Structures are given as structure tokens and as C-alpha cells.
Amino acid sequence: MSEQMTAKVDVDLAQPSILSRRNPLRYVLLLAGLAVVVMLPYWIYPPVAMDILCWGLFAISVDLLLGFTGLLSFGHAAFWGGSAYCAGLIATHWGVPFPVAVLGGAVFSMLIAWPIGYLSVRRTGIYFAMVTLAFAQMLYFIANQARDLTGGENGLQGIPRNFFGIEAVETDPFYFYYVGAAMILVGILIAWRVVNSPFGRVLTAVRDNPARARALGYDVERYKITAFIISAGLAGLAGGVFAVSHQFASLQELMWTTSGKVVLVTVLGGIGTLWGGLVGAGVVVTLEDYLASSGFEGIGLITGTIFVLIVLLFRHGIWGTGRNVLRRYVLERRRRPRD
């Protein structure tokens, strides 16, 4: 009856995904995407390029839940920020190469996601959003209290960026970007595989009709918890790379505004599109960078207005709208003569 939050068209078996084998543009699009990732630090300041990829994976992790499982997590800052701190602490105290530290952070996020997911999936819809938000806030308070470990309001500063003694990567943001980007791409690949696997099909079944999925013998709660943990791991991977890139982890990463911002990025990119997260991140991060460098202080006014406008007028997001147009004018036209 009412329009669902999630874009059902996307995973409808009758509709080919934009990267499905049936799409002749599949390899062109993949190569173009990869080329953009490779060229990005030539076009913009490398740390900003890194931010875009981190936020992109973060948004993809949210979309994995929102678009493909039908759960809006409003507490993903817990996994992004939790991993940022954990990766920072591992890198600082043990001096391991940063990919190992980031991996440790991601594992930590998955560990805290288990109890949070276990409790949160007992509620659905709007309640799920509120419960996850509250648990994330709890983690924020814990991090604020544990000053000895997290540095409290000062944050965790001077996170080292060890990388097997290769100095270019350790000091130059330009070369660091390529190592960070490789890690983010692995995360995106995992998300893509999850969505297009039998497991992903069950998730969409759970999203569209939980009662029926249960009747077919699927343990709905267990699928939701598993998706939640995978999503938290990806958010953790993104948060870890982000912290190492900035060599800094702060309470900001754990705040509810961060959870809100990533949902904004996801909705702007397009819910249920997976790739939209990267586009949304590109827009939001460059916009914030531009506003901050031009001395504009009321960033909240702009992001808030964007939020209100896309929710009111532009619910398919950038990728969703683009895909619909592409489908209508390119793919459909090719098929039409056969009918």
C-alpha cells in the first residue's frame, strides 16, 4: 500500500541490475568506475579523495542494511568510530602496519555489533532506528568516560601510519591513498558479493516479506543479525582507514550526527543501489570541503536542507534516478525491436 523505504525494483529478478551479465555496458561501467578511483587524487586533494572513498564504503555498509535487508540503522557511528579508535590504539601501541590495525578495528566493530544486533533486531522499522541510535550513544558516553584510553574530548592523536617501512606511503597522502583505496575496494567487493549471493537473496526476501521468509524455513532474526555484523565490519573497515588517513580519531566519529550524515549520504546516493553510496559520498564530502575552505560556518544548515529536500522530492537518489533514466532510454530501446 504505502511506498516502501527500500527500492524494490532493484533486486526484482525481472529487472537486471546495472552490472548484471545481461547489461552490455557492464565492463565499460566497471572500468570507468575504476578509472575514476585511480584518477581521483590527481583531480582533488588526496586526503579529501580518501575521505570520499571511506564515506562511500560507510554508506554502502548502511545501504546493505537499509536497501537490501530493510533495516535503517541510525547507530552506525558506533562501528565507524569504534573501529577508528580501536585501529588507532592498535597502531599506536603495537606499531603494526596500518592495514593490520584497520583489520583489527573492523573485527572489533563486528564484535560489538553482535550484542547490539542481537538486541536491535527484536524491533523493526522505526523502532530499530531508535534502538540502534540509543546503543550508539551509549558507546559515545563510554568512549567519553574512558579518557585514559581514548583521550576523551582531545581524541586519539598522532596515530602512526606504519607500512612495512615504505616511506612514500607512510608520509605522502598521495601514495597512502592507493593503499587505502585498495582496502576500501576490497570492502566494496565484499558488499557486492554479499548482495549478489544466495545469502543476499534471502536478505531481500526478509526485507520484502519477513513472514513468508519465516514460513519458508529461514531464521529471519539470524539473517538480520548476520547482515548487521557484516555491515558493521564494512563500516569498521571504512572508519579504520579514515582514522589512519587523518592520523586522528575523535568523539565526533561516534556522535549521532555521524550516524545521521551517513544515512544522508546513502539516501542522496540512492537507497538499494549499493554504488549510490560512493556518488553520495563524493557530493557530500566535496561540498563540505568546499564550504569549510570558503569559511562558511553553518554547514548544518546546508546538510539539513539537503536532507529535507531529498526526502521530500528526490527519494530515488542520484544513482537511482540515473539508473531509471538509463534503463528507460538505453536498455529498453535496445530491447524494443524484438517485441
Place this chain on the structure above:
Amino acid sequence: MSEFIQYTLQGLAAGGFYALSALGLAVIFGVLGVVNFSHGACYMLGAVIAAVLLAELQVGFWVALLVVPILMFGFGVLMERLLVRWLLALDPLYNFLLTFGLTLILVEAVKQRYGVSGLPYEVPAGLGGQVSVGSVNLSAYAIFACVFSVAVCLAVGLLLTRTRIGMIVRASTEAPERTRALGINVGRWVTPVFGFGIALAGLAGVLAAPTRAITAEMGSNFIIILFAVVVIGGLGSILGAVVAGLLVGLVEAYGIAYAPTYAQIVIFVLMALVVLVRPSGLFGREEVA
């Protein structure tokens, strides 16, 4: 023992704010099915308007207590008419996101206009003193705020259960189709109910003005505790909102007294326990999966 009574009274006083605000949240959710993220921002707006009225127009606390809810009612009506209304037919998550965006705008706007340091506000004359019974000390204002909030909650409860308006609103909540079939224009009640809920948030803001720091961010933490309150109480339930509000106030006060480091965490532990044992909340009905 007297310490314990002291903390209990302080907890009830703080709980009054939560109960009053959660009540507005519950009323709006009940009739519109909207979880209003901007409730904390509206609470902040109520306090800021009270402070501005005092500073610029020398309008005192008692007048503000009456004027601010009326202003906030108007604000709520505008918000519903211009924004919330268009998304009512869609998944409730859209309105959750819309009001989240609105929160960012309101907080940033107040921050830009009035800065980050707190606005001054004084405890109204006659309520500045301390009331001592035996060894229990409590500020007169805290007692007033608590009694006032509970009285408003009771009044709203009576309004909903004992009057014709309340009957219509409850019927519209529980069975909108059937109510419509009985010849009642359900849509007409949506706007005033939303305004009423926002007015309650504004009222809580005015009540909080004399005792809490009035800043743009004062509602940010508040809204998340409110969410915990309504999850504990059960979102659709009016009684649940009030009881859980007082309960959370108590838990917070005991937390501050006996385990200051963990005071804020205790509330969320309580919420986790409720979700674990009774997912639909203390007074909530079972949700349909």
C-alpha cells in the same frame, strides 16, 4: 536514607521533563505514526524563545509558560502543513529522516544566531529558595517543575480519556478507517494533534529554562534519552511515556548519585534490558511483524 529520598525527589523532578516531552512524542506517534526526531530541537526552541522573550521584551517566566506553547503550536502546525504532511502516506522512516534534517537546520540556525554559550535565565521569583523537610533539601523550583509536569500529564490523560475530543483522537489512532466510516474527518485532527505535541515539547523547554544551560545543543542529547524513554514505555502508549519518563529520571538521578561515571550509560542499559525481556516496551502492544 534521607539521601535516598533526596535522590528520589531529584529524579522525579528530572523525570517530569522527560515525561512531558515523551508525552508529546507519543501523542504525535499515536495519531500520525510519525517519530518526530526534531522533538529535542523543539524543546530547545521552547527554552531559547523563553530566554529571548525575557531578554528582549522583559516577558517573565509565567507569561512565557503560556505564550511559548502557543507559539510552538503554531510552529508545529506550519511544520505539519508544509513538510510532514507530504510524507504521511509513505514509510514512517521518511518522516524520521525529514525531521532529522529539520533538527540539523534548527540547531545550526540557533547556534549561528545566539552562539554556543548558554543564554541566561533566572529562576522565577518566589521559587528561588530551598525547601527542607528534615534533612532532605530540594529547590522549590524543582518541586514546582515536577508537580507542574505531572499535572500537565494528568490533564492530557484526562483530555484523551474523558472528553469528546479525546475520544475522537483515540479512535482516529486505533481505527482510522472505522472512525472515518462513522462520519468523522480524521484528516482534520492530524494538524492540531501534531501542533499540540510540539507545544508540549516547547512547554518542557520553558520549564527546563531556569535550571539547565540554554544552548543550541541542549536538545541533542535529550532527544536520544527521549527515544530510550519511549522504547522503554512502548511508543504508542501515553501512560507508558509518562511512567517511563519518570522511571528514566529516577534511574538517571540514582546513577549520578551512586555511580557518576556510568550515570548516562545506565539509562541505555535499562533500555537494553527492556528490549531483551519485553521488546514491545512496558506498556506497548505487540507489533505486527
